[in-house]
Amino acid sequence: MRVLVIDDDPFARSLLARQLSELAIQEVELVDSGEAALSRLARGMPAFDALIVDLNMPGMDGVQFLRHLARQRFRGGLVLVSGEDADILRSVAKLASARRLRVAGTLHKPIALESLGQALGAVPTFAESTVMGDMRRTYDEQDLRKAIATGQLVNFYQPQVRMIDGAVAGVEALVRWQHPDDGLVFPSDFIPLVEQSGLSDELAGAVLAGALRAARQWRGAGLELRVSVNVAMDNLFALDLPEKVVNAAAEAGVPAECVVLEITESQVTRDLDRLLDVATRLRLKRVGLAIDDFGTGYSSLAQLRDVPFDELKLDRSFVHGASSNPQLQAILRATLDMARQLGLRTVAEGVEDREDWDNLRDMACDFAQGYLIARPMPAEAILNWSSDWRAKGHQRLVKPQ
Numbered sequence: 001m002r003v004l005v006i007d008d009d010p011f012a013r014s015l016l017a018r019q020l021s022e023l024a025i026q027e028v029e030l031v032d033s034g035e036a037a038l039s040r041l042a043r044g045m046p047a048f049d050a051l052i053v054d055l056n057m058p059g060m061d062g063v064q065f066l067r068h069l070a071r072q073r074f075r076g077g078l079v080l081v082s083g084e085d086a087d088i089l090r091s092v093a094k095l096a097s098a099r100r101l102r103v104a105g106t107l108h109k110p111i112a113l114e115s116l117g118q119a120l121g122a123v124p125t126f127a128e129s130t131v132m133g134d135m136r137r138t139y140d141e142q143d144l145r146k147a148i149a150t151g152q153l154v155n156f157y158q159p160q161v162r163m164i165d166g167a168v169a170g171v172e173a174l175v176r177w178q179h180p181d182d183g184l185v186f187p188s189d190f191i192p193l194v195e196q197s198g199l200s201d202e203l204a205g206a207v208l209a210g211a212l213r214a215a216r217q218w219r220g221a222g223l224e225l226r227v228s229v230n231v232a233m234d235n236l237f238a239l240d241l242p243e244k245v246v247n248a249a250a251e252a253g254v255p256a257e258c259v260v261l262e263i264t265e266s267q268v269t270r271d272l273d274r275l276l277d278v279a280t281r282l283r284l285k286r287v288g289l290a291i292d293d294f295g296t297g298y299s300s301l302a303q304l305r306d307v308p309f310d311e312l313k314l315d316r317s318f319v320h321g322a323s324s325n326p327q328l329q330a331i332l333r334a335t336l337d338m339a340r341q342l343g344l345r346t347v348a349e350g351v352e353d354r355e356d357w358d359n360l361r362d363m364a365c366d367f368a369q370g371y372l373i374a375r376p377m378p379a380e381a382i383l384n385w386s387s388d389w390r391a392k393g394h395q396r397l398v399k400p401q
């Protein structure tokens with residue numbers, strides 16, 4: 001791992017250098033300002049996997065530096081450091097994420113070796129998203145149509161487990177574009193284009209078909225999983241959607257109740273009648289309906305009121321790190337309480353560490369999904385993962401009754 005340290009204080013720099021060498025990180029460069037860092041980054045290779053940034057610097061401060069970094073689309077991990085209080089660090093981290101930078105950790109000065117190690121330990125989890133690095137390409141509608149037609153879109157699957165006993169309950173299908181030249185392309189790089197091109201229905205259909213094929217194979221091997229597929233609210237305006245879903249499931253030999261449609265945000269509902277018609281018939285046919293990313297964007301109480309959801313997915317931003325954040329705790333507790341009263345199944349996304357898990361379990365959340373359990377994986381890997389998980393993986397998380 002190659003790390004760049006940006007701090008105006010020479011003492012802080014040499015302390016960090018020493019700590020990094022204790023963590024066996026050999027490739028370290030040190031600079032004393034945001035300006036120096038930007039010119040070093042502009043020289044390009046070798047690229048850095050992580051930057052450790054002091055937020056309080058004379059000249060260009062940390063926040064300004066992050067703005068420049070975002071413009072350069074830096075794809076490595078960021079570790080933010082400050083002597084200021086935790087709220088400020090948190091706000092800056094949020095700002096950085098909003099600018100699509102990848103924050104691996106926030107550290108309070110003086111830096112503890114263990115927290116530094118932990119933060120840097122989170123950096124490789126970004127690796128899968130850095131495949132394209134700064135060479136990020138843009139695609140057009142033709143590329144996309146071809147990709148759908150030739151099967152270049154493949155599903156990865158991220159497991160969901162029941163918190164009370166660790167049982168493997170389902171998977172969320174997450175689409176990737178296996179591009180012949182560019183490698184694995186992530187949804188953030190092509191979903192906006194899907195929407196602009198009016199290809200949402202085609203994409204949702206392709207993802208659902210792939211997920212059902214996979215579910216069929218897992219069932220054949222004795223593993224009965226629910227499969228969740230992301231669809232845009234706009235897809236719910238197609239009156240024949242319930243029939244399409246049910247027919248596709250029947251053809252694949254998978255019960256309709258094993259299919260969950262995760263509905264993502266959309267503008268204010270244009271045509272509530274039509275939406276209710278489709279949503280209600282999906283539920284009558286026992287297809288699950290989850291409100292995705294609950295609490296963000298348009299995934300709000302109004303949607304819960306209007307649409308017959310039977311599952312609520314807590315957005316990662318309310319889950320990870322909640323146990324040490326009183327505001328998040330309050331939101332989480334209230335949301336889970338409400339979901340229980342409404343009779344909704346609850347699934348937490350972004351369960352990334354033991355604290356997240358214990359916290360949600362204490363609040364009686366039903367299911368968990370996140371890196372702590374498993375990263376998204378190809379369909380073929382699910383069976384092996386699941387037997388590993390049953391053999392040993394879940395024992396460290398599930399308390400004996």
Ligand SMILES: [Mg+2]
Nearest residue numbers: 172230262292
């Ligand atoms: Mg989702």
